[in-house]
Amino acid sequence: MNLSGLIHLFVFPGLLFAVPAGWFFVWGEHKAVARMQQRIGPPLLQPFYDFVKLIGKRTPSRRGIEANLLRLWPVLSVLSLIGALALLPVAPAGRGFSGDSVLLVALLELPSICFILAGFTSGSIYGEIGSIREAVLSVANNVVFLLSIVTIAVTEKTFRLSDLAGLSWNPGHWIGVFGILLCIPAKLRLNPFSTSSAEQEIYSGPLTEYAGAALGLWKLAHGLEWVALTGFVAILVLPTDGLWWMYDISFVALSFIVVLLLSGIAAATARFTLQRSIEFYWRWAMILAVLAISSAIYMRYRS
Amino acid sequence: MNILKQLMHTCRKKSPSLFHLNTGSCNGCDIELVTCLSPRYDVEQLGIHLEGSPRHADILCITGPVTRNTLEAVKSVYAQVCELKAVVALGSCPASCNVFAGSPVIVGPLSKHIPVDVYVPGCPPHPDAIIRGIARAAEILATRGVPDQAKGKPQK
Numbered sequence: 001m002n003l004s005g006l007i008h009l010f011v012f013p014g015l016l017f018a019v020p021a022g023w024f025f026v027w028g029e030h031k032a033v034a035r036m037q038q039r040i041g042p043p044l045l046q047p048f049y050d051f052v053k054l055i056g057k058r059t060p061s062r063r064g065i066e067a068n069l070l071r072l073w074p075v076l077s078v079l080s081l082i083g084a085l086a087l088l089p090v091a092p093a094g095r096g097f098s099g100d101s102v103l104l105v106a107l108l109e110l111p112s113i114c115f116i117l118a119g120f121t122s123g124s125i126y127g128e129i130g131s132i133r134e135a136v137l138s139v140a141n142n143v144v145f146l147l148s149i150v151t152i153a154v155t156e157k158t159f160r161l162s163d164l165a166g167l168s169w170n171p172g173h174w175i176g177v178f179g180i181l182l183c184i185p186a187k188l189r190l191n192p193f194s195t196s197s198a199e200q201e202i203y204s205g206p207l208t209e210y211a212g213a214a215l216g217l218w219k220l221a222h223g224l225e226w227v228a229l230t231g232f233v234a235i236l237v238l239p240t241d242g243l244w245w246m247y248d249i250s251f252v253a254l255s256f257i258v259v260l261l262l263s264g265i266a267a268a269t270a271r272f273t274l275q276r277s278i279e280f281y282w283r284w285a286m287i288l289a290v291l292a293i294s295s296a297i298y299m300r301y302r303s
Numbered sequence: 304m305n306i307l308k309q310l311m312h313t314c315r316k317k318s319p320s321l322f323h324l325n326t327g328s329c330n331g332c333d334i335e336l337v338t339c340l341s342p343r344y345d346v347e348q349l350g351i352h353l354e355g356s357p358r359h360a361d362i363l364c365i366t367g368p369v370t371r372n373t374l375e376a377v378k379s380v381y382a383q384v385c386e387l388k389a390v391v392a393l394g395s396c397p398a399s400c401n402v403f404a405g406s407p408v409i410v411g412p413l414s415k416h417i418p419v420d421v422y423v424p425g426c427p428p429h430p431d432a433i434i435r436g437i438a439r440a441a442e443i444l445a446t447r448g449v450p451d452q453a454k455g456k457p458q459k
Binding site: 030034037038039040041042043045046048049050052053056057058059060126197199202203204205207208209210211212215 | 310311313314315317318320342345347348350353354355356358359361383385386387
């Protein structure tokens with residue numbers, strides 16, 4: 001692996017940047033929601049305090065394959081998200097490789113699968129219900145998510161991330177970005193699509209049985225998910241020409257603006273039932289996605 | 304090493320997660336506890352948050368005199384909260400059984416069954432008093448090491 005790849009993986013936008021950024025984004029979400037409810041909200045370092053505290057807590061001792069699997073899922077989520085972040089073509093950027101957006105989608109999906117498996121592995125009834133909800137929701141939103149990405153790819157005639165990145169005035173590109181934005185609340189389990197971790201009904205959903213360091217890793221993974229998904233939207237709309245450090249700064253700034261936008265939606269909406277959430281994606285968002293992709297394919301073969 | 308200990312001390316003090324358990328309360332204290340989360344009192348600025356699962360919690364907030372039916376739940380939930388943990392008894396009921404004292408279905412007070420760190424008396428206590436009690440419990444939690452008997456013992 002070359003130097004640029006290592007920098008992407010460990011420095012920017014990988015580990016060294018993504019972990020503090022994840023905490024910052026999680027804080028930003030909590031703070032924004034608090035301000036919208038006329039509260040003061042948590043201090044800046046709150047997610048960091050939570051993480052260190054959880055590392056220092058004892059965990060229930062378990063034995064056997066179940067215990068190892070329960071430990072494996074959050075680690076796998078964190079690793080796959082760091083891999084996903086390393087693929088984002090921010091400067092100093094390599095050219096990536098053909099089809100790396102497909103790998104990005106797979107790596108972004110892995111934490112969700114781990115989350116579902118964690119609930120089933122824990123054996124808790126609340127975890128299992130949470131996992132079923134997450135699985136159903138994941139099937140619903142992923143179709144729209146994939147169709148949106150394919151729409152952008154067809155419009156730009158490539159699956160290479162560094163070619164998809166950048167400002168484009170093609171309507172297909174923007175409809176695709178809009179479709180991705182529609183799916184992010186479900187992927188981050190934010191209101192109104194937070195049925196899988198609905199505290200009032202099923203405790204903490206799939207994470208009910210988690211404690212201590214493993215739970216801390218799940219929270220870290222959630223922060224990294226924020227960075228990866230908002231960063232993905234940011235690279236799709238930021239103009240790539242110009243100085244690389246300006247691009248990086250605007251990448252972070254735009255990601256944070258997306259965080260604030262999603263927090264606004266989360267604060268303004270109540271939780272949908274599972275049925276409603278699925279209806280939203282399969283009925284309304286799907287119409288948009290199918291229209292977008294069919295028009296993108298039509299435009300491509302006409303031109 | 305000292306710096307790490309100091310860091311852990313600060314983090315424990317600044318991030319108390321609560322689990323709320325009702326052991327036969329009239330709901331008065333429960334309403335007052337939830338009030339603490341509202342914009343008027345906003346405990347989130349102290350890092351205090353309610354958790355859905357006892358596994359995630361550090362501080363167990365118990366309201367109500369312990370009834371016969373809830374005794375097993377109290378013991379089980381107390382065991383499910385992982386070390387380090389603290390217990391806050393909210394209101395007069397867990398402290399003294401209040402007006403329910405002498406009833407055949409009441410097996411309280413709470414301290415007969417699990418160790419209690421902070422009492423917040425009142426019927427119901429004022430939200431300010433509850434926040435003060437939780438902040439005190441967080442301080443106790445931060446200064447506390449892992450107790451010896453919890454070290455090698457598997458938790459159920």
